[in-house]
Amino acid sequence: MSRISRRKLIKAGLAGTAGVSGIAVAARIAGQHGLIPPDFGGIYGCGHTLTYAAQRLLTRNSNAREFRRSQISKTPHPKGKPPKGDEFPRLRADGFREWRLKVDGMVNRPGSFSMAELKSYPTRSQITQVICEEGWSYIAEWTGVPLSHILNLAGVLPQARYAIYYAMDGWVDAIDMDDAWHAQTLVAYGMNSGDLPVGHGGPLRLRVPRQLGYKGLKFLNRVTLTDTLKGVRLDSEYSWYAGI
Amino acid sequence: MANPAPAPIATAANVRHSLLVRVTHWITALCFLALLVSGVELVISHPRFYWGEDGNSLTPSLFDIPIPASRSYVKTGYNFVLPDQNGWSRSLHFQTAWIVVFTGLLYAASSLRSGHLREDLLPATADLSWATLSGAIANHLRFKPPGEEEVWSYNVLQRFAYVFVIFSLFPFLIWTGLAMSPAITAAFPFLVDLLGGQQSARTLHFFASLSLVLFFFVHVLMVFLAGFWSRVRTMITGRADARQEHL
Numbered sequence: 001m002s003r004i005s006r007r008k009l010i011k012a013g014l015a016g017t018a019g020v021s022g023i024a025v026a027a028r029i030a031g032q033h034g035l036i037p038p039d040f041g042g043i044y045g046c047g048h049t050l051t052y053a054a055q056r057l058l059t060r061n062s063n064a065r066e067f068r069r070s071q072i073s074k075t076p077h078p079k080g081k082p083p084k085g086d087e088f089p090r091l092r093a094d095g096f097r098e099w100r101l102k103v104d105g106m107v108n109r110p111g112s113f114s115m116a117e118l119k120s121y122p123t124r125s126q127i128t129q130v131i132c133e134e135g136w137s138y139i140a141e142w143t144g145v146p147l148s149h150i151l152n153l154a155g156v157l158p159q160a161r162y163a164i165y166y167a168m169d170g171w172v173d174a175i176d177m178d179d180a181w182h183a184q185t186l187v188a189y190g191m192n193s194g195d196l197p198v199g200h201g202g203p204l205r206l207r208v209p210r211q212l213g214y215k216g217l218k219f220l221n222r223v224t225l226t227d228t229l230k231g232v233r234l235d236s237e238y239s240w241y242a243g244i
Numbered sequence: 245m246a247n248p249a250p251a252p253i254a255t256a257a258n259v260r261h262s263l264l265v266r267v268t269h270w271i272t273a274l275c276f277l278a279l280l281v282s283g284v285e286l287v288i289s290h291p292r293f294y295w296g297e298d299g300n301s302l303t304p305s306l307f308d309i310p311i312p313a314s315r316s317y318v319k320t321g322y323n324f325v326l327p328d329q330n331g332w333s334r335s336l337h338f339q340t341a342w343i344v345v346f347t348g349l350l351y352a353a354s355s356l357r358s359g360h361l362r363e364d365l366l367p368a369t370a371d372l373s374w375a376t377l378s379g380a381i382a383n384h385l386r387f388k389p390p391g392e393e394e395v396w397s398y399n400v401l402q403r404f405a406y407v408f409v410i411f412s413l414f415p416f417l418i419w420t421g422l423a424m425s426p427a428i429t430a431a432f433p434f435l436v437d438l439l440g441g442q443q444s445a446r447t448l449h450f451f452a453s454l455s456l457v458l459f460f461f462v463h464v465l466m467v468f469l470a471g472f473w474s475r476v477r478t479m480i481t482g483r484a485d486a487r488q489e490h491l
Contacts, residue, residue, distance in 0.1 A: 047339025055427045062430035075302035131426055135290040136300035137442050210427045237331035243427025
């Protein structure tokens with residue numbers, strides 16, 4: 001082996017070691033700053049992680065675009081199908097007066113809220129866009145109570161890292177605490193100055209306007225605070241973080 | 245550049261494409277394929293396009309792609325629905341986008357540093373005359389195979405095409421892609437406002453992709469015209485030999 005090639009080999013070895021340990025250190029720092037999404041593994045984990053980390057660094061405190069009332073879509077596409085079973089029609093017949101939002105998990109005061117209670121809290125209205133992962137979109141005015149208000153009432157424990165949310169139709173998804181506390185993350189009961197229609201997830205849905213439509217769960221009836229999503233069945237086959 | 249003697253081992257004199265150019269070329273080629281396949285799958289879930297901020301199945305479209313869709317509520321004129329492939333398509337599309345961005349940045353930075361941009365890509369001032377340009381256009385329209393000088397250098401039309409694709413089309417695709425992201429536009433609303441809205445960004449992303457597909461076909465056609473195996477071999481090994489052309 002010539003001297004040149006040995007020197008090259010040592011150089012390459014050192015560079016390789018530096019590269020691997022650099023990535024390890026970067027991963028550690030990213031983990032400490034909440035930049036690693038739960039779906040960081042698997043063949044697409046690299047892309048999921050880069051997108052989540054980059055957007056958390058760049059957009060953590062940004063607000064989704066809001067629109068003028070004149071920009072509200074005339075034809076918002078309703079895609080919600082009423083949950084199967086007897087319970088939903090029974091609650092619907094009663095004007096959803098008995099619909100409740102349960103909050104549990106890592107909170108000081110687990111409990112549940114009636115529709116009347118939710119409507120008695122400070123309201124927020126925002127005109128934002130629903131962007132479906134398929135490509136279509138519509139703009140609507142959403143009225144509801146910020147999720148942060150509910151979280152404050154329940155008293156979230158400091159170790160909570162995710163809010164898991166459940167729909168009556170069985171769908172389960174989760175967001176991180178950045179989005180859970182975000183001012184525009186809304187527990188919505190109104191749409192375009194009326195009650196939230198069943199076709200849009202009424203009586204209650206979550207709106208997370210900085211993420212795609214599939215993170216905005218319809219027929220919301222439970223929020224669970226947790227420090228891990230390990231072992232939690234999430235239904236979406238798309239990337240967990242949908243800021244794209 | 246003088247014609248070099250054929251040599252079994254690559255030397256500075258007969259290296260046509262640097263290692264960096266070759267590696268980034270093939271990574272980009274693979275990324276293009278992955279982005280195209282996954283992008284087509286995403287279009288299949290909603291083959292309708294709009295202009296402005298919003299648009300959905302209940303809105304009149306700007307134009308429709310006459311293909312069946314993978315969603316039952318999109319009216320396509322076909323009486324069947326294709327299987328939904330958006331799960332892997334979305335993840336593949338965005339992961340590949342990251343790879344192509346890193347590859348592009350590496351290529352751009354190194355091209356500036358090595359002089360590849362100035363020497364090989366930007367057209368020489370002398371070539372910008374009407375006579376040279378019209379001659380090159382005429383040769384292309386006649387499908388005339390390139391001469392030996394083009395084994396070692398890109399012709400003026402090729403330079404225009406490459407500079408346009410690398411420094412305009414790719415950045416525009418990234419821009420229009422980012423303009424569809426609700427999180428990115430939360431922080432940088434001008435990205436989507438300048439394009440005329442969410443749906444305009446999507447439509448422009450589609451047309452930019454179409455332009456890239458057009459470039460791909462012309463590029464491959466020109467490689468065939470120049471001698472497919474010799475050009476592909478040069479892009480793999482880096483070595484070129486004018487005397488092997490058209491063998």
